[in-house]
Amino acid sequence: MQVKLDNEVLFDIDATMLKILGNDLADPIGEIKRRLKWVIEHKCDQCFDRLEKEWMEKLRKDPQISYIPKSKQELASLIFSRPSYKNKAAKEKEASLVKTQ
Numbered sequence: 001m002q003v004k005l006d007n008e009v010l011f012d013i014d015a016t017m018l019k020i021l022g023n024d025l026a027d028p029i030g031e032i033k034r035r036l037k038w039v040i041e042h043k044c045d046q047c048f049d050r051l052e053k054e055w056m057e058k059l060r061k062d063p064q065i066s067y068i069p070k071s072k073q074e075l076a077s078l079i080f081s082r083p084s085y086k087n088k089a090a091k092e093k094e095a096s097l098v099k100t101q
Contacts, residue, residue: 013032052075
């Protein structure tokens with residue numbers, strides 16, 4: 001069994017590993033899926049919390065913003081559409097350029 005993302009194999013789970021997991025888990029494949037889903041959802045929740053914390057005050061102070069969505073997806077879309085929004089890679093690139101000057 002393989003764990004893939006965008007057709008890239010991230011992890012191979014061989015028959016021995018499944019048997020080892022099956023020693024303690026009634027449904028090892030179901031447990032692997034459940035845990036992977038939890039890890040990804042938990043990381044997304046943590047990242048969203050930091051995004052929201054960083055941007056809520058900026059949005060409240062912006063006179064052009066008349067409505068701040070309550071749904072995560074709509075709020076994230078609003079933030080990502082802002083001209084001043086930069087993702088982590090862009091922020092790091094900008095910071096490295098400042099350091100070299």
